[in-house]
Amino acid sequence: MNILLAEDDERLGKLMTHLLKKEFHHVDWVKNGKEALSYSSLSVYDVIILDWMIPGEDGLTVCKKLRSKGIKSGILMVTAKDAKKDIILGLDSGADDYIVKPFEIDEMLARIRAISRRKEKSFEESIAINDFTLNLHTHELTHKGVAIDLTKKEYQFLEILFRNCNQIVTREVLFERIWGFDTDVSDNALDALVKLVRKKIDHPGSPSLVQNVRGIGYKVRSSDVS
Template sequence: MNILLAEDDIRLGKLMYHLLRTEFHGVDWVKTGKEAYNHAILKDYDVIILDWMLPGESGLSICRRLRSKGNQSGILFVTAKDANEDVISGLDSGADDYIVKPFEFSELSARIRAIYRRKEKPFEEVIRIKDFTLNLTTHEFSRNGVPIDLTKKEYQLLEILMRNRNQILTREVLFEKLWGYDTEVTDNALDALIKLVRKKVDSSGTPSLIQNVRGIGYKVRSGNV
């Protein structure tokens, strides 16, 4: 699922970001109230994780503004405030749930899944594009029914591109989603990864599944676009 993480504590935010990504979620991490609100109104997130005390604007205020605009994303407050009146204020502002710091990641993950289920958004289990099939549950990839063995990074690249089919993803976005913010991996790693994936999935004489958009990035195009 697509998650917006709004947390200004760098250490905690970095930990949550990486743990959520290990569960194959798409995660955008922002650190201020302004960034959180702008991201939330520009992109359809399944779940928004809001820290209560964000620089510039509180999570409580952001939640109220989003609900007043009709935003239907699941909202989970993460905060050190545990008084009953704070819990009530958070839920009354439109949040779906509330978790108090410190917490176990397993509890956070369970609450995210529960919010997602309550929102009753259909889960896209299989993505089919032309001859290709990506199973998001088993993490298997095939062409014309023939399985293609992929490494974890190769699978992640295809999942990102196929989930966002028909959209151009910049090199910067792909790099951040694959390796995160803080990494010693060089920019050339993306070129090498795409080359390896193309070698495995493309057939001679047919257009590549991963299309290069010169000077911008890459995209996967579905058959009808």
């Protein structure tokens, strides 16, 4: 399962991320409302776990914005608020379920499974561009049916570009999405990643699928667009 965790508590966030990954889920962990909205616009998540009191735009506001954008991911609201009116408010904002701190990890996992089962899988399973197909659930890239092995960061890079086909994705967005806000990586890290991706997917004599927009970022362009 692909999960987005929005939790600003460092200790709890690390613990939840570790335990979810132990259950073989892919987890992106963010620490404020702005990051949650940014990540959810660039990836498809089966479940989004939202802490009500995250900084910036709180979980309630983020939840409403996600639903207004048509995002159909399951949403689990996490909070210390346990009054009936708060629970109703959270559910009315678009959340699918609600869990009150402190909670047992087994209960959280059960609620995530329940949300995943009952949500309609109406979002994309894969994205096809030219002769490439990127499976959003198995994280597999194929070219004319032949699988291309990708590392986690290579997949993340291509997923962002595939989702924004024919649009420029800035270097800033790519750094934030792949390495995170607080990671100290050199500016050359992105260029090195692009070089590795091109080595795997490009063919001699053919233009690269990944196009460099000098000084701005990268994009992929579908041959179906004139």
